[in-house]
Amino acid sequence: xxxxxxxxxxxxxxxxxxxxxxxxxxxxxxxxxxxxxxxxxxxxxxxxxxxxxxxxxxxxxxxxxxxxxxxxxxxxxxxxxxxxxxxxxxxxxxxxxxxxxxxxxxxxxxxxxxxxxxxxxxxxxxxxxxxxxxxxxxxxxxxxxxxxxxxxxxxxxxxxxxxxxxxxxxxxxxxxxxxxxxxxxxxxxxxxxxxxxxxxxxxxxxxxxxxxxxxxxxxxxxxxxxxxxxxxxxxxxxxxxxxxxxxxxxxxxxxxxxxxxxxxxxxxxxxxxxxxxxxxxxxxxxxxxxxxxxxxxxxxxxxxxxxxxxxxxxxxxxxxxxxxxxxxxxxxxxxxxxxxxxxxxxxxxxxxxxxxxxxxxxxxxxxxxxxxxxxxxxxxxxxxxxxxxxxxxxxxxxxxxxxxxxxxxxxxxxxxxxxxxxxxxxxxxxxxxxxxxxxxxxxxxxxxxxxxxxxxxxxxxxxxxxxxxxxxxxxxxxxxxxxxxxxxxxxxxxxxxxxxxxxxxxxxxxxxxxxxxxxxxxxxxxxxxxxxxxx
Amino acid sequence: xxxxxxxxxxxxxxxxxxxxxxxxxxxxxxxxxxxxxxxxxxxxxxxxxxxxxxxxxxxxxxxxxxxxxxxxxxxxxxxxxxxxxxxxxxxxxxxxxxxxxxxxxxxxxxxxxxxxxxxxxxxxxxxxxxxxxxxxxxxxxxxxxxxxxxxxxxxxxxxxxxxxxxxxxxxxxxxxxxxxxxxxxxxxxxxxxxxxxxxxxxxxxxxxxxxxxxxxxxxxxxxxxxxxxxxxxxxxxxxxxxxxxxxxxxxxxxxxxxxxxxxxxxxxxxxxxxxxxxxxxxxxxxxxxxxxxxxxxxxxxxxxxxxxxxxxxxxxxxxxxxxxxxxxxxxxxxxxxxxxxxxxx
Numbered sequence: 111x112x113x114x115x116x117x118x119x120x121x122x123x124x125x126x127x128x129x130x131x132x133x134x135x136x137x138x139x140x141x142x143x144x145x146x147x148x149x150x151x152x153x154x155x156x157x158x159x160x161x162x163x164x165x166x167x168x169x170x171x172x173x174x175x176x177x178x179x180x181x182x183x184x185x186x187x188x189x190x191x192x193x194x195x196x197x198x199x200x201x202x203x204x205x206x207x208x209x210x211x212x213x214x215x216x217x218x219x220x221x222x223x224x225x226x227x228x229x230x231x232x233x234x235x236x237x238x239x240x241x242x243x244x245x246x247x248x249x250x251x252x253x254x255x256x257x258x259x260x261x262x263x264x265x266x267x268x269x270x271x272x273x274x275x276x277x278x279x280x281x282x283x284x285x286x287x288x289x290x291x292x293x294x295x296x297x298x299x300x301x302x303x304x305x306x307x308x309x310x311x312x313x314x315x316x317x318x319x320x321x322x323x324x325x326x327x328x329x330x331x332x333x334x335x336x337x338x339x340x341x342x343x344x345x346x347x348x349x350x351x352x353x354x355x356x357x358x359x360x361x362x363x364x365x366x367x368x369x370x371x372x373x374x375x376x377x378x379x380x381x382x383x384x385x386x387x388x389x390x391x392x393x394x395x396x397x398x399x400x401x402x403x404x405x406x407x408x409x410x411x412x413x414x415x416x417x418x419x420x421x422x423x424x425x426x427x428x429x430x431x432x433x434x435x436x437x438x439x440x441x442x443x444x445x446x447x448x449x450x451x452x453x454x455x456x457x458x459x460x461x462x463x464x465x466x467x468x469x470x471x472x473x474x475x476x477x478x479x480x481x482x483x484x485x486x487x488x489x490x491x492x493x494x495x496x497x498x499x500x501x502x503x504x505x506x507x508x509x510x511x512x513x514x515x516x517x518x519x520x521x522x523x524x525x526x527x528x529x530x531x532x533x534x535x536x537x538x539x540x541x542x543x544x545x546x547x548x549x550x551x552x553x554x555x556x557x558x559x560x561x562x563x564x565x566x567x568x569x570x571x572x573x574x575x576x577x578x579x580x581x582x583x584x585x586x587x588x589x590x591x592x593x594x595x596x597x598x599x600x601x602x603x604x605x606x607x608x609x610x611x612x613x614x615x616x617x618x619x620x621x622x623x624x625x626x627x628x629x630x631x632x633x634x635x636x637x638x639x640x641x642x643x644x645x
Numbered sequence: 646x647x648x649x650x651x652x653x654x655x656x657x658x659x660x661x662x663x664x665x666x667x668x669x670x671x672x673x674x675x676x677x678x679x680x681x682x683x684x685x686x687x688x689x690x691x692x693x694x695x696x697x698x699x700x701x702x703x704x705x706x707x708x709x710x711x712x713x714x715x716x717x718x719x720x721x722x723x724x725x726x727x728x729x730x731x732x733x734x735x736x737x738x739x740x741x742x743x744x745x746x747x748x749x750x751x752x753x754x755x756x757x758x759x760x761x762x763x764x765x766x767x768x769x770x771x772x773x774x775x776x777x778x779x780x781x782x783x784x785x786x787x788x789x790x791x792x793x794x795x796x797x798x799x800x801x802x803x804x805x806x807x808x809x810x811x812x813x814x815x816x817x818x819x820x821x822x823x824x825x826x827x828x829x830x831x832x833x834x835x836x837x838x839x840x841x842x843x844x845x846x847x848x849x850x851x852x853x854x855x856x857x858x859x860x861x862x863x864x865x866x867x868x869x870x871x872x873x874x875x876x877x878x879x880x881x882x883x884x885x886x887x888x889x890x891x892x893x894x895x896x897x898x899x900x901x902x903x904x905x906x907x908x909x910x911x912x913x914x915x916x917x918x919x920x921x922x923x924x925x926x927x928x929x930x931x932x933x934x935x936x937x938x939x940x941x942x943x944x945x946x947x948x949x950x951x952x953x954x955x956x957x958x959x960x961x962x963x964x965x966x967x968x969x970x971x972x973x974x975x976x977x978x979x980x981x982x983x984x985x986x987x988x989x990x
Contacts, residue, residue: 148841156948159752297754317763318940320840341840346935346944347815353822354834354938520700520953523708561718563708 143625143642148339150359152351153634154366157344160301161315164240166281169365169540169634174321174342176635178219179306180284182210182229183277185391185631189446191274195224195284195307199277205267205586210260210277216330218286219311226254231287233262236295241281244547245272248583267584269591271447275544278391280635309335309639320344329639336642352376355619361643362620362627364388364634370431373619382619386433388633389616392540393442396434396497398609399526399535402569406481407533411470413606416534417456418463419508420501422611429496433617437610439599440552444613445543450596454603463508474509482511483533488522494536497611501536527563536611539564542632545595550579552608570607665985669978676974687966688742688959692735695955702752702953703727725751742963748956752949757960761942765964767837768941770853771933772926772968774861776919779868784915786869787876788908794881802873809870814929818863818936825859832859835938860937864929868922872915879911886910913984920976923969 158170162179166172182196193199197211216224230252238246250263276282284307289300303312309331310323320343325335343360345351352368354360355376360367368376376382400407400416407413422436435443439453467473472480483505487498495516502512517525525531542548551557555576557566578598585591602608618628623644630636703725707718722728726737741748747757790802809817826834833839833856842852883889884907892902931943938944942961949957 150840157944159952160754297751299754302754316840316940317760318767318944319836319938322840339841343836343840343938345835345938346947347819347938349819350822350835350936350938353819353827356827357822357830357834359834517699519951520705521698524700524704527708528704561704561707 141625141644143336143640144644145336145642146338147643148341149337149624149641149643150341150343150361151638152343152345152354152360152363152367154348154351154363154368156346157318161312161321162281162283162301162304164236164281164285164295164301165243166241172280172635173364175281175283175304175306176308177310177323177340177342177638178304178308178312179281180308180637181278181282182284183274184636185278187387187390187629187631189631191278195229196277199273201268201270201273201586205269206265207261207263208268208273210262212258212260213330214258216307217328218307219305219326220286220289221328222286222288224284224286224307226257226260228284228287229260230254231291232284233260236285236290237279237282240295241283242276242279244551245276245279247547267586269584269586269588271588271591272544272546272583275542278632280392280542280632308637310340310637318344331639335639340638348372355382355621358621362618362624362641364618365616367619370433373617376619381622383622384617384619385628386615386617388618388628388630388636390444391542391632392616392634393444394614394616395437395442395539395541395610396491396494396612396614397437397537397539398501398611399532399537399568400607400609401530401533401535401567402571402607403530404483404533406472406483407568409470410605411466412472413609414454414456414604415463415466415470415508416505417606417609418459418466419504419510420609420611421458421504423458425497425500426612429493429500430612430614433615434612435615437613438603440549440602440608440610441545441595441599442541442610442613445541447543448545448592448595448599450599452596453599454606456603456609460504460508467508467510478509479511480509482513484531485512485514485534485536486522486525486532487514487516487536488519488526488538489516490519490522491538494538498536501534523563526567527565528561530560530567530569535567537564537567538614545598546579546583550582550598553602554579568607570605572601572605575601575605665981669981672977672981673974676970676977680970680974683970684963684966685739688739688963689735691959691962692738693731695958696731698953700953701727702955705953706751738959747960747963750949750954750957752952752954752957757956760945760957761960761964764940764942764945767939768927768930768934768943769968770857771860771864771930771939771941772923774857775865775868775930776923776926778861778865779872780915780919781869782865783869783872784876784912786873787911787915788880788903790873790877791880791884791911792903799877802877806870806873809866810874812867814863814867815932815936817866818859818933821859821863822936832856835936837940860933860939863936864926864933867929868926871918871922875914875918876911879914880907883907883911909983913980916976916980916983920973920980923972923976924965927965927969 153169153173155170158174159167160171162175163171180195182194183191184194185191193213195213195216197213199208199210201208212226212229218224233252238249248265248268250265252260252262254260286305289305290298302315309326309329311326313324314322320341323340325338329335345354348367348369351360351363352372355363355368356379373384377384398416400413402408426432426434426436438451438456439449441448443449467480474480485498485502487494489495498514498516502514505512526535526537539552551565553566553570553575555571558569558571559565575598578594578601582591582594582598585594618633620627625642625644626640703721707721726734729737738748750757750760753760786802786806790799793799822834825832837856838849838852889902889906892906930941931947933939934941934943935947945957946961949961
């Protein structure tokens with residue numbers, strides 16, 4: 111696996127984050143693993159629409175399906191890539207094809223062997239069409255020259271980091287061809303009772319309540335998992351989750367299961383730990399989009415002024431109780447592979463904001479206002495509305511009148527990504543380490559796809575950025591590629607079509623009995639094969 | 646008319662036996678006929694309101710599945726009948742409803758009736774238990790307060806009623822969880838049954854009842870507070886009427902007068918309110934189900950509105966309306982049984 115040695119410089123920022131959180135204890139393993147028992151887990155959201163959604167479908171189905179399916183590759187907490195259902199992968203000399211050796215002796219939950227046919231089907235029919243469509247634009251095809259090998263070919267050179275990240279993609283699973291072939295994968299009934307290769311087997315979905323998974327006795331990692339049963343329980347109300355954890359009904363909650371004040375209270379009981387580890391591959395951020403279709407925001411000085419008018423430290427401390435940091439770049443600080451501080455300075459400075467607005471040709475009028483904007487705060491996170499209320503005040507302080515609206519999730523998606531019905535929008539992103547396409551598509555011209563959420567909604571189109579991203583896509587020298595990404599970050603922060611307001615810290619809260627948790631940089635989407643519960 | 650009626654609580658002389666049954670059937674038939682345009686109104690209003698809401702399940706579905714190809718989106722629109730004009734979609738929906746076809750939930754990939762039927766029993770159980778609690782506690786507290794008027798017990802009932810009326814149900818629910826589940830450990834935090842526990846036989850029933858206690862208290866105490874207040878004032882009002890004075894003059898004991906004469910007549914306003922409040926109990930269950938992770942239609946409705954899963958939203962509205970209409974018919978029949986004068990009006 112040639113990729114393994116290329117990423118050793120990556121050091122995740124969890125330790126830094128942890129140091130900033132008083133009272134938050136590190137996760138880890140203690141003692142000899144205890145076998146048997148039932149682990150009850152939850153997450154900071156609701157029940158999924160289906161247990162498995164081929165296109166992802168959001169964090170909820172990713173959480174529920176990732177315990178049943180597996181990917182070809184995975185990342186360690188040290189940032190190394192390692193094989194999961196693949197034993198290794200290697201690029202050709204021209205980086206236009208990759209040879210993947212498939213793990214032998216892996217069985218699906220229905221007892222059938224996992225073969226190269228399943229891998230070929232998954233990549234060509236599920237990844238290409240649903241799970242990784244935007245990342246596989248240059249995918250040319252896949253063949254299986256023998257029973258243990260598949261070869262993926264591309265139209266352009268593919269960097270190793272990109273390829274390895276693709277194999278580790280959130281829902282880039284290997285699914286059983288014998289279950290999905292000949293059907294519509296989106297509506298296949300197996301999505302509600304999946305058959306995968308993972309450490310846990312689907313047993314039951316009690317809608318409105320929980321999933322019950324049982325140990326996969328034929329799991330390819332010998333003698334794992336340790337536990338007999340995994341329950342994923344859904345509790346809609348964060349206060350209800352906190353109470354359920356305190357009462358011992360739930361052992362672990364990922365992705366902010368309880369409100370920030372409850373985190374410290376639970377830790378105070380001595381029965382829980384909280385950790386920001388396990389989210390390094392999925393850093394969530396809050397962003398402020400400027401709609402370039404509005405002539406006001408077509409001027410760069412105005413966009414930069416918005417940056418300077420907002421006190422992001424205040425937002426982090428007040429709205430997120432310190433569980434956030436100001437964003438300084440479209441690539442966030444936990445990403446040690448591609449994050450740089452060499453970007454355009456965006457410190458809070460209302461006077462500078464006012465000066466920039468004056469220079470842009472928008473002096474204060476007699477009523478003290480320069481212009482008015484419609485600010486939309488996407489209602490899928492409660493905090494977005496609170497940030498919207500602050501941004502409204504902050505912008506009004508520099509003479510910008512703001513009409514704030516906080517619509518619910520479907521309306522927000524429609525208004526931001528279909529109708530482009532906003533001047534400024536507070537939204538959120540999940541940012542994996544590989545910036546292409548998940549980060550770059552917010553800024554490239556080909557990211558402008560009406561009706562597709564979490565793409566370029568601001569309408570920013572810059573041939574220089576487009577050309578730069580094309581180079582990043584095909585640059586196979588890691589050092590050169592990193593330099594290109596740094597250049598991209600600098601241009602974007604100067605241009606400021608989308609302002610990275612905050613880097614959010616996601617937190618896992620677990621009983622002190624839970625061992626071997628938060629040990630994967632994308633823990634919500636990890637298989638949890640080695641988790642166990644102490645007596 | 647009231648003057649022509651002797652003691653309303655006395656054995657009914659106006660209608661007996663088969664004639665009362667005929668009257669009840671006549672009432673039932675009238676109510677069922679009235680239910681048809683009512684249901685039609687519910688369907689039309691909800692259908693139109695949903696059409697007016699921004700965003701659609703198709704947009705959300707294509708968004709979640711990252712579908713941007715216009716041809717695919719057009720195909721999906723045709724598949725789901727969204728190409729038809731709204732009035733035609735409505736006509737098709739009503740026609741399907743007449744065949745008990747509630748449509749298909751594309752989000753959950755199952756028929757709407759299956760999605761709802763999984764959750765409906767939980768909600769009905771919560772509604773019935775909450776109303777039963779509310780009636781039992783509210784009526785009893787109202788009677789005690791009226792019999793002990795201006796005493797400590799009267800004050801206690803008034804203060805308790807004020808408290809439970811004013812306390813938001815979600816807050817009360819959380820407080821009950823903190824006290825009985827977290828601190829005392831007596832009752833489960835949420836859910837409808839112990840996960841992995843036995844679901845069959847007496848053990849299963851007891852397990853469900855164990856889980857039902859807190860949600861029932863959180864939802865039912867609000868209505869108990871209302872019934873207690875109404876019952877108290879109704880009891881005091883009825884106690885002043887001539888027939889009660891007559892009953893006392895006949896030498897009946899206080900308890901006999903209260904139970905046989907006052908209580909039965911004083912119940913009428915409570916029963917009236919009960920019928921009106923069936924809809925609000927159903928709505929209140931949305932909040933309580935969320936707090937207690939109770940797997941009822943409230944949670945399903947919340948999720949369906951959030952995801953613009955209109956077939957399920959409409960299905961819940963229609964079935965919810967049916968439940969409310971059925972409950973109101975039952976209330977009418979109870980009202981008739983309690984007060985035989987009803988049939989001659």
